[in-house]
Amino acid sequence: MSQVVFGVVLGVSILVFAYHVKLLRRTILLGREASVSSSFSQSFRQMLKYALLQARMLDRPVAAIAHWAIYVGFLVVNIEVVEILLDGLTGEHRILAPYLGGFYDAVMVISEVFMVLVFIAAVVFLWRRNVLRLPRFHTAEMRGWPPLDANIILWTEIALVLALLIMNASEQLLQERGIYRRVGTFPISQWLMPILERMDNPTLIGVERAAWWIHILGILAFLNYIPFSKHLHIFLSFPNTYYASLEPSGKLSSLPQLTPVVAEALGLVETNSTSSEAPSSLGAKDVTDLTWKNLLDAYSCTECGRCTAVCPAHITGKKLSPRKIMMDTRDRLEEIKRQLYKKGKWEPDGKALLGDYITPEELWACTTCNACVRACPVLINPVSIILQLRQYLVMEASQAPETINVLFNNLENNGSPWAFPSADRGKWAEKLLES
C-alpha cells in the first residue's frame, strides 16, 4: 500500500516539476537569438571552474566555506536519497546496505558529517542575513518575497537535515533493540539517541517512518519550489556559466543589422535597392527583445547582491542596482510565464520591462565599468541588459538626456565629443612633428 502511495507521490512530483521546467524553457526561449561561443572545451572549462568549483565564491571566504558545505552536503545526501527512493518503491528497508558493504558505512558517515556542516552553514547564513543584517541583503529591491524566499530555503535545509538525523537516530535505537537489521554507522545521530530512548518500540518505529516521509516529501516539495525561487541557480548556474561570454568584458558587439545601412550611408558600398527589409526594432524595450542568454542570466541570479555591493553608482547613492536589473527582468519574465501557463501563449499585455520595471534614471547612472560582471559568481552580465535598454531609449524612443544629445551632435558634426574643429586635432604635436 505505502509503495503505491509513494509511487504516486513521486510520479506526480516529477511530472509537475518537468512541466515547470518545460514552461521555464519556453519562457527563456522567447528571447532573441544570442551569439554564444562555439568552443566546447573553453566553455566547458569555464563551467567547471565557476559552476562546479565555484571559483568566484572565494572572493568572500566565509560565504565560500559555508556555501561549499551546503553544496557538497547536497551532493552527498543525494546518495542517501537514491536509497530512500528505492526503498519507497520496493517497500524494502535500507536496500543498498547489503550491496555496498563497508562503502555503505562510509557513505553514512560522510553524509552525517555533512548534515552537521549544512546545519551550521545554514545557521551562519541565517545569522548574517537576519541578525548581522549585511547591507547587501537589505537594499531597496530586497523587500517582500526575495528575503522570504532566502529564509524559506535556509529553514527548509535545516528541517531536512534534522529529519534525516532523527531518522538515523531512531534507526540506530531500533537496530540495538533488534527490531531492524544491523546496518550502517551513524556517528552524529547517535548523540540524538538519548532524546528518543524512552519511547516504546511502536512509537519509535512511528518516529522513524515519520522522519523518513518528512524527509522525502520535503525533498519533493522543495524540488517543485525551486522553479519559483532564486534556488534555481543550483541547476542554471551550469548552463549559464557554460554559455557566458569568453571574450574580454570590455567588448560589446555591434548591431549587425545596422552595418549595411551605415556602410551604404557612408558610400562605402554600392547602394543596394533590394535591401529594403523592414528593420527590426533596435535595442530592447521588453524582455522579449533581449537575448535568451540575458533571460537565462535573470533566472540564474542568486540575488546575492555582490554586483550591487561593488557598483559605483549604487555605492554613491544612485538608484541603479545591477541586482535589481536582473530581478526586474526575472519578475517581468515570471509575469509572462504566468500568461503562458494560463493562456498557452504570449500576447503583449501593454506592459514592458522598460518603464514598468526599470526607469531611465537607473539606466543612465551606469558607467559600464563592468564591476558587476566581475563580481557575479555565476557570470551574469547586467551591463548587457542595461545597454540594450539604453539602445531602445536612444535609437527608438529618442529619449536621451539633453547632454547626451549634445554629445551625439558633437560626434556627428565634429567627430569628437566636444565642439572643437577637427582641424585642430594635431595642434598639441606641432613642435613634435616632422613635416
Add this chain to the structure above:
Amino acid sequence: MAGKLLSTWAAASEKPEILYWVGCAASFDDRAQRVAQAFVRLLEAAGVRWGILGSEETCTGDPAKRAGNDFLFQMLALQNIQTLKNYEVQEIVATCPHCFNTLKNEYPQLGGNFKVWHHSQYLVKLIREGRLRLTQDRKKERVVFHDPCYLGRANGEYEAPRFLLRAVGMSAIESPRSKDFSLCCGAGGAQMFKEPEPGRKDINIERTEELLSLSPQTIAVGCPFCMTMITDGVKHLGATDKTRVRDIAEILAEYLGLSET
C-alpha cells in the same frame, strides 16, 4: 625626430612602425595633451618611428556606443577603419583605454583588424627590448595606481602599469579596491559627458577619498578621463599640494629627464 602625420609618411612612400591613436581627450584637453607630449618624447627617446592621423582621426565611437547609439558608433567606426585601411595601418598604440578597448575589441567585427597596444604595454615592450634605457636612479615616491576600468577589468591588463612604476623604483601601494575590484572614477559609459544622476555623492569623490587615504605623493593614472575625474577629486578635497595626479607616461618621461618642449 621620427614622428610625422600619416599623410606625410605616405607622401614619402614610407610607413611608420606604429600609429599613435591620440584620442579626443589628448587632442583637445590641455592636461591630456601634456600626457600625449610626454608619451611622444618617450617614443622619440626609444627611436620609434611613429605617426598620428591628425585631422583625419575622429572619435572611435566609444561614448556613442555606450550611450546606446550604435548607429553613430558604426558611422564613426567604419570611417576610421576606412582611413586606417587606406594607410595600411597594422599596429596602433593608444594613451586612452577607451580608444584601446574599442579599436582592439570592437573594430574587428566591423572589418578592422589591428594589433592594438595601450601605451603602458607599449612602453613595457620598449623597455624589455632595450630600446628605452632605464637609469640607475630610484624615484623614492609613494605612489598608488588607479586601474582604469577599460584597461584592467575590461581587458585584464593590471601588470604593465605596475611594471613601469617599479621600473622607476617607486613603491607602488595598492588601494583597498584595486585591480579587478578597482572602483571606477565615474567617467565611463558616456558619464563624462553628462550630469550624474541624483545620489549621495559623486563617484570621483568616493574614489579619490579612497586613494588619498593612503597618503600617496602621486596618484598614477593611465586614462585621460580618470585623469580629469581624479584631478577634480583631489582639488575638491583640497589635497593638491600633497598629491599629484600623473599619467604613467609622464612619470616615466620625468624619470628619464625628457624635458618638456
